[in-house]
Amino acid sequence: MLTKEEMPACPVATTVQLIGSKWKLLILRNLFMRPWRFNELRKDLEGISQKVLTDSLRSMEEDGIITRTVYPEVPPRVEYALSELGLSMRPIMDAMEQWGTAYKENFKG
Numbered sequence: 617m618l619t620k621e622e623m624p625a626c627p628v629a630t631t632v633q634l635i636g637s638k639w640k641l642l643i644l645r646n647l648f649m650r651p652w653r654f655n656e657l658r659k660d661l662e663g664i665s666q667k668v669l670t671d672s673l674r675s676m677e678e679d680g681i682i683t684r685t686v687y688p689e690v691p692p693r694v695e696y697a698l699s700e701l702g703l704s705m706r707p708i709m710d711a712m713e714q715w716g717t718a719y720k721e722n723f724k725g
Contacts, residue, residue: 617678634679635705639664639672641712644702647682648709651697681705 623630635641642661646652652660658669673696676682681702687693698705 617680631708634681635676635708637672639668640676641709643669643672643676643696644681644698644705644709647696647698647702648706651685651695653693653695657696676702 624633635644639661642664643657646657646660654669654673657673658664658666661669673682673684677684677696680699683697683699685695685697687695
């Protein structure tokens, strides 16, 4: 996690730094539905490698966007869910969904 001094001066750049990758945005999309397990995410996010998923989840956890819960079972069950900070990103995701829908409806290509 970056310190306040290490964050970009521009608020848009800060947001992009936290969730600006394709995979982080798609992970967020899924986590807005419900908590997910690692292998569920890997199967649902077609094309993501195990390393990229692991790195993205770790980064998002360090940044406080998601939580990782390990259940004391054999074998251990781990679930990823949005934190309160992650949930606060709903307006961003809703705006992206609305824009994408409108673009697809009006695309003339």
